[in-house]
Amino acid sequence: MIESYLLHIGILIAIYIILGVSLNLALGFTGLLNLGHVAFFGIGAYTSALLLKAGVSFIMAFFISGLIAAIFGFLLVLATRKLKGDYLALATLGFSFVIYSLMLNLTELTRGPLGIPGIPKPVIFGFKISGLLPYFIFVTILAVITVFLIYKIVKSPFGRLLQGVRDDEIGLKVLGKDTFKLKAKSMMLSAFFAGIAGSLFASYITYIDPSSFSLAEIILIFTIVIVGGIASIKGTIVATFIIILIPEALRFLYLPSTVLGPLRQIFYALILLGILLYRPKGLFGRIDLE
Amino acid sequence: MILEAHEITKNFGGVRALNKCSLGIKKNKITALIGPNGSGKTTLFDVISRLIKPNSGFIKFKQERIDKFRPNKVAKMGISRTFQDPRLFKNLTIKDHFMMALSTNDESMFAKEKDVEWKIKEIMNLIGLTKPLHTLGSDLSYGQRKLLDLGVALAKPHDLLMLDEPVAGVNPKLRKQIKKIIQNLNKKGETVFLIEHDMNFVMDLVDHIFVLDAGEVIASGKPKQIQNNKKVLDAYLGE
Ligand SMILES: Nc1ncnc2c1ncn2[C@@H]1O[C@H](COP(=O)(O)OP(=O)(O)OP(=O)(O)O)[C@@H](O)[C@H]1O
Numbered sequence: 001m002i003e004s005y006l007l008h009i010g011i012l013i014a015i016y017i018i019l020g021v022s023l024n025l026a027l028g029f030t031g032l033l034n035l036g037h038v039a040f041f042g043i044g045a046y047t048s049a050l051l052l053k054a055g056v057s058f059i060m061a062f063f064i065s066g067l068i069a070a071i072f073g074f075l076l077v078l079a080t081r082k083l084k085g086d087y088l089a090l091a092t093l094g095f096s097f098v099i100y101s102l103m104l105n106l107t108e109l110t111r112g113p114l115g116i117p118g119i120p121k122p123v124i125f126g127f128k129i130s131g132l133l134p135y136f137i138f139v140t141i142l143a144v145i146t147v148f149l150i151y152k153i154v155k156s157p158f159g160r161l162l163q164g165v166r167d168d169e170i171g172l173k174v175l176g177k178d179t180f181k182l183k184a185k186s187m188m189l190s191a192f193f194a195g196i197a198g199s200l201f202a203s204y205i206t207y208i209d210p211s212s213f214s215l216a217e218i219i220l221i222f223t224i225v226i227v228g229g230i231a232s233i234k235g236t237i238v239a240t241f242i243i244i245l246i247p248e249a250l251r252f253l254y255l256p257s258t259v260l261g262p263l264r265q266i267f268y269a270l271i272l273l274g275i276l277l278y279r280p281k282g283l284f285g286r287i288d289l290e
Numbered sequence: 291m292i293l294e295a296h297e298i299t300k301n302f303g304g305v306r307a308l309n310k311c312s313l314g315i316k317k318n319k320i321t322a323l324i325g326p327n328g329s330g331k332t333t334l335f336d337v338i339s340r341l342i343k344p345n346s347g348f349i350k351f352k353q354e355r356i357d358k359f360r361p362n363k364v365a366k367m368g369i370s371r372t373f374q375d376p377r378l379f380k381n382l383t384i385k386d387h388f389m390m391a392l393s394t395n396d397e398s399m400f401a402k403e404k405d406v407e408w409k410i411k412e413i414m415n416l417i418g419l420t421k422p423l424h425t426l427g428s429d430l431s432y433g434q435r436k437l438l439d440l441g442v443a444l445a446k447p448h449d450l451l452m453l454d455e456p457v458a459g460v461n462p463k464l465r466k467q468i469k470k471i472i473q474n475l476n477k478k479g480e481t482v483f484l485i486e487h488d489m490n491f492v493m494d495l496v497d498h499i500f501v502l503d504a505g506e507v508i509a510s511g512k513p514k515q516i517q518n519n520k521k522v523l524d525a526y527l528g529e
């Protein structure tokens with residue numbers, strides 16, 4: 001019993017590491033104040049769920065969910081290309097709400113609040129990944145690959161340019177760099193990984209509805225990145241453990257779930273506030289987010 | 291002429307920063323744009339580098355009109371510039387700055403790059419910047435930032451070097467050093483177009499001067515001719 005509980009937490013941590021590290025690519029390394037990351041997560045989850053239910057293979061559904069999320073990432077950058085800072089944050093938050101309400105209202109496709117049940121477990125090269133332990137191993141491998149790839153990206157000459165966009169976009173333009181393309185690529189990569197996290201999430205809990213991709217979820221992912229530190233991959237990983245594990249401990253207080261939910265939200269809000277007040281660079285960050 | 295501005299007009303709300311401003315920059319020469327505070331010098335630089343769109347008029351660079359281009363395209367065509375208040379990447383190292391300036395393929399995700407530390411060292415020697423390569427932009431003094439901004443503009447492949455007040459806010463020793471750097475660059479064949487507020491600084495440095503006042507070119511010529519031009523003296527006295 002305790003073992004399956006730990007595996008469950010482990011799976012969530014792996015999925016949130018993918019979400020957090022990919023958000024940090026856009027937010028921390030490129031300076032795109034994106035509050036729409038959860039929308040990419042949701043788009044990936046719904047795309048994957050619908051494709052799997054239509055009989056598409058998991059590998060296809062997995063990659064297509066990343067690609068569709070990336071396309072939305074591109075559209076988001078295109079639509080907000082004249083915006084910066086707070087305005088960009090507001091616009092991306094608006095984007096989250098639009099996607100959220102599409103999930104609720106495109107009932108033909110998404111079944112609205114009823115959600116999509118019975119999402120198949122992944123089958124890869126004939127192996128069905130259904131037990132908790134195999135799924136845990138599976139998502140952990142993917143989380144490690146994601147972290148490795150994003151680490152490679154940010155350490156590359158291309159990643160250096162992304163940080164240039166964050167520090168001084170005009171300074172980069174006069175060096176001849178196409179900052180729009182850089183921002184678009186960063187957002188698309190970030191969205192791609194959020195999309196595949198959605199695919200993993202959908203096949204894990206086998207049932208999704210819009211409530212998994214709400215404002216509370218945005219705050220959770222954002223808190224992970226801010227607590228870990230802007231532009232720190234290590235920070236995001238450590239923060240994911242902290243942010244996921246500590247509220248889990250609340251469970252053992254045996255409070256009714258009507259109290260537990262709000263308590264968790266209060267915990268996220270407090271920790272976010274604490275960090276912003278006392279350690280604005282996060283646990284491992286070097287950079288202030290202005 | 292490597293660069294030509296044709297009747298550039300630029301309004302900021304009610305303020306006319308440039309008024310039918312025309313000028314031409316010759317290859318391999320040092321040209322100065324001088325004028326009192328707020329006369330539109332920086333605005334003209336911004337129009338040339340396409341950071342600002344003019345209300346009317348056009349720019350030609352290497353015989354080609356650049357009106358429709360984005361700033362990065364103009365930069366790629368061969369215009370390097372610095373800023374009055376140096377723009378730097380505060381969380382990146384000196385080496386990063388130079389690598390970004392030198393690299394022409396880093397916009398691709400799969401770009402590999404050679405270590406060109408020797409090239410960076412060469413430029414740093416030239417401009418007299420002695421900080422270690424791993425120093426962050428945010429850890430530099432104003433003077434060092436000014437030098438790095440200049441070095442980065444030099445490192446970027448270019449045919450025209452535009453410097454916006456390269457010695458503004460810089461101590462007298464560094465002023466001399468920067469003047470020397472500009473002279474040496476020109477001897478090596480660089481075309482330099484610089485903005486300077488202080489007329490005396492440019493007198494023994496440049497080949498040609500344009501004087502801007504209230505967005506208009508009120509005089510142009512060799513330093514000697516400008517020095518004794520009554521209109522110019524009035525513009526400076528009236529400041
Ligand atoms: N972005 C802007 N918005 C509004 N007004 C502006 C803007 N940029 C410049 N101006 C105005 O345009 C005029 C010209 O400014 P500009 O910066 O080009 O002058 P300058 O010759 O470079 O002056 P300085 O010697 O102080 O650097 C000034 O009156 C200035 O206030």
Ligand SMILES: [Mg+2]
Pocket residue numbers: 331332333374
């Ligand atoms: Mg100026």
